[in-house]
Amino acid sequence: MSTATLHETTQHESHGDVHHDHHHQETFITKYVFSQDHKTIAKQFLVTGIIWAIIGGLFSVIFRMQLGNPTATYPWLEDLLGHWAKGGKLQPEFYYALVTMHGTILVFFVLTAGLSGTFANFLIPLQIGARDMASPMLNMLSYWFFFLASVIMMSSLFVQTGPASGGWTIYPPLSALGEASMGSKIGMDLWLVSMAMFIVSSLLGGLNYITTILNMRTKGMSMTRMPLTIWALFFTAVLGVLSFPVLLSGAILLLFDRNLGTSFYLSDIVVAGKILPNEGGSAILFQHLFWFLGHPEVYIILLPAMGMSSEILSVNSRKPIFGYMAMVGSLFAITILAFLVWAHHMFVTGLNPFLGSVFVLLTLLIAVPSAIKVFNWLTTLWKGNIRFTPAMMFAIGFVSLFISGGLTGIFLGNSALDIHLHDTYFVIAHFHIVMGVASFFGMFAGVYHWYPKMFGRYLNNTLAYIHFWVTIIGAYLIFWPMHYEGLAGMPRRYYDFSNWESFKMFGGLNEFISLIAIIVFAVQILFVVNFFYSIWKGRKVTTQNPWEANTLEWTTPVRPGHGNWPGDIPEVHRWPYDYGKDGKDFIPQDVPVGADESKH
Amino acid sequence: MENTQTTTNNKIHPHKFTLWMGIGSIVMMFAGLTSAYIVKRNQSGWQTFDLPSAFWVSTILIVMSSVSVHLSVKSFKERGMNSYRKLLAITGVLGVAFIATQFIGFKEFWNVGMTLQANVAFSFLYVIVGLHAVHVIGGVIAIIVMSLKAFSTKKRNYSIVPVELIATYWHFVDILWIYLLIFLIMIR
Numbered sequence: 001m002s003t004a005t006l007h008e009t010t011q012h013e014s015h016g017d018v019h020h021d022h023h024h025q026e027t028f029i030t031k032y033v034f035s036q037d038h039k040t041i042a043k044q045f046l047v048t049g050i051i052w053a054i055i056g057g058l059f060s061v062i063f064r065m066q067l068g069n070p071t072a073t074y075p076w077l078e079d080l081l082g083h084w085a086k087g088g089k090l091q092p093e094f095y096y097a098l099v100t101m102h103g104t105i106l107v108f109f110v111l112t113a114g115l116s117g118t119f120a121n122f123l124i125p126l127q128i129g130a131r132d133m134a135s136p137m138l139n140m141l142s143y144w145f146f147f148l149a150s151v152i153m154m155s156s157l158f159v160q161t162g163p164a165s166g167g168w169t170i171y172p173p174l175s176a177l178g179e180a181s182m183g184s185k186i187g188m189d190l191w192l193v194s195m196a197m198f199i200v201s202s203l204l205g206g207l208n209y210i211t212t213i214l215n216m217r218t219k220g221m222s223m224t225r226m227p228l229t230i231w232a233l234f235f236t237a238v239l240g241v242l243s244f245p246v247l248l249s250g251a252i253l254l255l256f257d258r259n260l261g262t263s264f265y266l267s268d269i270v271v272a273g274k275i276l277p278n279e280g281g282s283a284i285l286f287q288h289l290f291w292f293l294g295h296p297e298v299y300i301i302l303l304p305a306m307g308m309s310s311e312i313l314s315v316n317s318r319k320p321i322f323g324y325m326a327m328v329g330s331l332f333a334i335t336i337l338a339f340l341v342w343a344h345h346m347f348v349t350g351l352n353p354f355l356g357s358v359f360v361l362l363t364l365l366i367a368v369p370s371a372i373k374v375f376n377w378l379t380t381l382w383k384g385n386i387r388f389t390p391a392m393m394f395a396i397g398f399v400s401l402f403i404s405g406g407l408t409g410i411f412l413g414n415s416a417l418d419i420h421l422h423d424t425y426f427v428i429a430h431f432h433i434v435m436g437v438a439s440f441f442g443m444f445a446g447v448y449h450w451y452p453k454m455f456g457r458y459l460n461n462t463l464a465y466i467h468f469w470v471t472i473i474g475a476y477l478i479f480w481p482m483h484y485e486g487l488a489g490m491p492r493r494y495y496d497f498s499n500w501e502s503f504k505m506f507g508g509l510n511e512f513i514s515l516i517a518i519i520v521f522a523v524q525i526l527f528v529v530n531f532f533y534s535i536w537k538g539r540k541v542t543t544q545n546p547w548e549a550n551t552l553e554w555t556t557p558v559r560p561g562h563g564n565w566p567g568d569i570p571e572v573h574r575w576p577y578d579y580g581k582d583g584k585d586f587i588p589q590d591v592p593v594g595a596d597e598s599k600h
Numbered sequence: 601m602e603n604t605q606t607t608t609n610n611k612i613h614p615h616k617f618t619l620w621m622g623i624g625s626i627v628m629m630f631a632g633l634t635s636a637y638i639v640k641r642n643q644s645g646w647q648t649f650d651l652p653s654a655f656w657v658s659t660i661l662i663v664m665s666s667v668s669v670h671l672s673v674k675s676f677k678e679r680g681m682n683s684y685r686k687l688l689a690i691t692g693v694l695g696v697a698f699i700a701t702q703f704i705g706f707k708e709f710w711n712v713g714m715t716l717q718a719n720v721a722f723s724f725l726y727v728i729v730g731l732h733a734v735h736v737i738g739g740v741i742a743i744i745v746m747s748l749k750a751f752s753t754k755k756r757n758y759s760i761v762p763v764e765l766i767a768t769y770w771h772f773v774d775i776l777w778i779y780l781l782i783f784l785i786m787i788r
Contacts, residue, residue, distance in 0.1 A: 041777040134614040134615070134617075134618060135614070135615065135618065138618075145663035170722065203622075203625055203743065206621075207618045207621045207622055207625070208618070210617075210618075210621055211614045211617045211618045211621065212614075214617060214707065215612070215614045215617055216614065241621055241625045241628075242624065242625065242628050243628070245625045245626065245629035245632065246628055246629065246631070248629055248634070249629045249630075249632035249633045249731075250636075252727065252731070253633075253636070253727065256727060257718075260716060260717070261716070261717040262716055262717055262720070262723040262727075263717070263720050263723065264636075264640075264723060279645060279720075280640075280643070280644070280645035280646070280719065280720040281720060282639075282640065283639060285636055285639055285711060288636070288639070289632055289636060290633065368635060477631075509757075
């Protein structure tokens with residue numbers, strides 16, 4: 001072992017030197033395209049994520065127009081979508097394709113790759129004090145696999161029979177049989193290939209994040225001195241590395257069923273009067289494999305938002321985070337429980353009721369760490385010297401949405417209530433608030449907070465406040481009424497409700513929701529304009545530490561080069577939450593502990 | 601917790617750590633497949649099967665290759681570069697032979713009517729064993745590249761890390777095979 005240790009040490013030393021030499025001979029290609037700098041890769045993830053978010057959001061606007069006013073025709077829609085909107089009316093098949101792609105894009109391409117990809121890459125080396133990731137090469141590959149996945153998914157939008165349309169959960173038999181629907185043809189194949197690339201990308205990224213956090217921390221940065229963002233990103237990566245392979249195995253079996261005539265998921269199926277030869281398969285098997293990833297995926301999306309909000313709430317309350325170890329412990333508890341609750345998505349599949357009650361118990365247990373987190377966020381804010389920066393507004397908004405959406409989770413986690421609520425708009429409302437919008441708020445908070453570090457400029461504040469208020473009010477106006485529709489039994493994934501006597505009364509409400517959705521989407525475009533405009537024209541950052549924060553990223557130059565710190569990496573002497581201590585407003589992590597200083 | 605204080609006194613190389621995490625990830629994939637297998641086995645229409653005899657030859661080959669890669673690392677550490685090169689190449693050859701016997705086993709299986717589509721039990725066998733073989737092929741490619749480097753006169757590699765990485769991965773696919781073999785014998 002001694003040789004290995006010796007080698008390890010020299011490798012670290014040379015690693016630092018190599019960076020200094022490299023970074024002056026970068027060409028445009030190595031600096032902006034095939035970059036191995038974690039900061040550039042983070043920006044690549046962010047910009048790709050933003051493009052996907054616009055596309056995914058636009059899809060929701062289009063299908064909301066159909067739901068809001070099922071009889072209307074929009075001639076421009078035909079110009080945009082061709083035969084999928086014949087006569088200006090969205091075709092039912094394409095409605096399903098839009099819903100499917102909206103889910104796929106937002107869940108995977110925006111809130112997984114766009115969120116973790118951006119902030120894990122950007123923040124991990126900067127906040128733990130490393131020059132780059134453990135393997136910059138794998139990191140670059142992670143982005144380019146994501147890019148490849150994006151190109152394939154994008155191209156599926158342009159094939160004759162349309163993209164996948166069996167729902168983002170791609171349950172068989174719709175996903176396993178080419179003849180089942182339009183979207184089950186080539187669109188489904190492209191979906192699977194794209195997702196395989198996507199899984200490779202997240203695995204490469206996740207392995208790198210974990211290794212970097214555990215092995216590359218600067219001197220003095222013990223695990224318990226890490227910012228909560230890093231803890232959250234660490235648990236996110238662990239979840240991804242352990243759950244995505246299971247989805248991959250499910251997808252491999254699905255590919256065999258689709259293309260090689262096996263019957264893993266298929267049995268006793270009749271398509272258009274023809275009996276298929278498949279025998280002995282089980283569609284429920286796929287659901288188990290899918291949700292074994294699918295549920296952890298919820299936390300893969302949510303944990304980074306939790307971590308960033310914790311950090312931003314503490315910085316802008318000028319107070320230490322309340323209950324640091326409890327925050328870490330609850331992140332850990334959520335990570336463990338995330339693997340033990342998948343079958344709560346399957347209460348109505350004929351699951352053994354006893355097994356169901358076990359999953360009810362485990363599901364409701366998640367309320368405990370969630371409540372601890374909420375309590376700690378609120379107590380961090382309590383009597384704080386709060387600065388309402390845009391990032392802070394979004395972080396507070398995140399807490400609000402997490403509470404609102406979390407409470408409806410208690411309804412849905414109950415298997416008896418779920419019989420009524422399953423596949424209704426109640427579910428839509430629940431997961432959009434708690435996972436979708438809440439994580440978006442965490443992401444926005446992160447972008448507003450770290451934008452000065454990313455681009456050396458500020459975003460426009462006025463536009464940011466408009467963005468915040470319209471988005472939070474809009475989000476509640478869109479999803480709150482859906483709870484009532486769901487309780488009344490209105491099912492999800494329907495193309496047109498106007499023929500149902502029982503749902504006719506929601507016509508006006510649906511129109512209202514659609515109108516708000518369009519307004520909220522327009523405001524997101526405002527954010528995108530602000531984002532890109534400010535990269536070149538925003539107010540320049542002049543101080544090294546604009547938010548007066550303690551974490552290490554603010555000890556780098558305003559525009560850090562490859563390698564992050566021009567000289568030595570700073571040494572860490574304290575935890576990152578010394579705010580309002582001993583009469584000082586803040587004490588950065590690299591300040592040595594004074595002789596007369598009190599312990600935190 | 602004492603080894604978490606600084607970067608410099610960590611015991612494990614980052615690349616090795618990444619490999620271990622990657623192995624964890626592969627384990628999860630096979631855990632997914634084998635648990636799917638167990639679930640399906642308890643449902644109707646499952647046909648039991650005997651493993652093709654060629655798989656026993658495979659097992660002997662891969663265990664031998666694990667021994668040879670272990671000895672190869674040992675030689676490298678003792679700077680016995682000649683035997684390191686030879687043993688590495690032998691491991692590569694044994695790996696190729698393993699793949700070949702797996703293929704023969706599949707053919708044996710197929711020829712008695714146990715085709716991919718005939719029964720879901722057989723489908724599982726092909727997928728699980730096939731995916732393991734894909735992981736072995738990945739290792740064989742790495743060993744071939746490593747051997748070519750070792751035999752080339754131009755470049756001398758004196759870092760132990762890549763050698764140990766390959767050895768660890770190779771032992772892992774060996775252990776994975778033995779686990780799958782026992783699994784497929786015990787639960788069928």
